Amino acid sequence: MKIRTLLLAALALSLGWATIPSASARLRVTTTTTDLAALAEAIGGEQVDVHSLSRPLQDAHYLDATPGMVVRIGRSDLFIENGFELEMGWVPEVLRETRNRSVRPGGPGHVDASAGIQAIQVPERVMRDMGDVHPSGNPHYTLDPVLAQQAARNIANGLIRVAPQHADYFRSNLDAYIEKSDAVVASWLEKFEAHAGAQVIIYHKHFDYMLKKLGLNIVDAIEPLPGLAPSARHVAGLIAQYRDSDVKMVIMEPWHDQRVGRQVADAIDVPLLVLCPTVGSCDAATDVIALFEVNARKILDALEGK
Ligand SMILES: [Zn+2]
Missing domain, CATH: 3.40.50.1980 (Nitrogenase molybdenum iron protein domain)
Structure with missing residues (x-):
């Protein structure tokens, strides 16, 4: 340095x-x-x-x-x-x-x-040398x-x-x-009740706390480990596994390679949603509550075919 x-x-x-x-x-x-x-x-x-x-x-x-x-x-x-x-x-x-x-x-x-927060996805075995950037569990609370x-x-x-x-x-x-x-999130949970358990594939494990809150089912991630870019073989395996599945969409962040997300989404014939990862990354995402709402709206529209 x-x-x-x-x-x-x-x-x-x-x-x-x-x-x-x-x-x-x-x-x-x-x-x-x-x-x-x-x-x-x-x-x-x-x-x-x-x-x-x-x-x-x-x-x-x-x-x-x-x-x-x-x-x-x-x-x-x-x-x-x-x-x-x-x-x-x-x-x-x-x-x-x-x-x-x-x-x-x-x-x-x-x-x-993060003091007092219980992280999800705490790995049983940390594979830092493989590039795991979530060694203490998912940090995107x-x-x-x-x-x-x-x-x-x-x-x-x-x-x-x-x-x-x-x-x-x-x-x-x-x-x-x-x-x-509390009030804003409760209102979105009501809107998502009809979609409980809807299956999604993500790229990085970035939106997981939100997706879980909304009752969605994250079936797989395009990154084999958080921080590890997928190989062509890994991508091909995902496509083969989910081509005839009930997966509703692929969700990813704008800072990862969207060609890979697009490839998976197109091959399994579902929409690719590039969500707003942080406050300020989209105009309407002015604070963490608005960020949640912007992304929840995009997911709901995709689930309802809008
Ligand atoms: Zn991360």
Whole structure:
């Protein structure tokens, strides 16, 4: 990594920043993903300035640590990471380089948003050397806004630690988030009742928490392991297995090779749905609740042949 050689320049920039008085008294919150940024905004409201280190169409499994990230985290009041090793390729390195002890694990300014969440798909045997990027189970829990309530709680606790004077405000925003996510998801569960158990094939195990919440049956994944691109032989095997099946659609993310998804979908004669993987990746996906709704709508339309 070039990060050490570039750190000096980054540090100078950081010091420059430190000498400029903050334009507002807002808390500086840095998150690894746009989903977490949306949750932090929902809870922090007018008391926070939130920045996500990844952009909406960047797969957070595969970012590289940069000096800019070290600078950003260095001047943050709160750093929120997804956990379940989603960011294992870059966040540990950034945290090693920062002099801001508060945002390191165990510090008051650090939040592991996954604390208290039970991951699905925890592998019995981790095949990291094969490229498994889900060694601690599926990390994409923010696709289910109800499950993300626990992340919102963890974020609220972090905000209260660094700004206890606003505790009542954060708690009331948390309550509002919980109430809204419960209501919105319940309304979609009703719409999906008629499709309980509908079979889908996915590419990466990205939307699984959402698909399970909606009562759909994920029968297979095009990736043989999360993070491992499929071989031609694997794809041919999937096509042979599902050509005469009840599979309703193939679901994938825009950052994976859509030709492979298209090949499988066409061969088994079902639609290919490229869903919105993160907050901000589609115009209407303005927060984690809206993200759920945008994707649920696309799936429902496909199930109903629209
Ligand atoms: Zn993943």
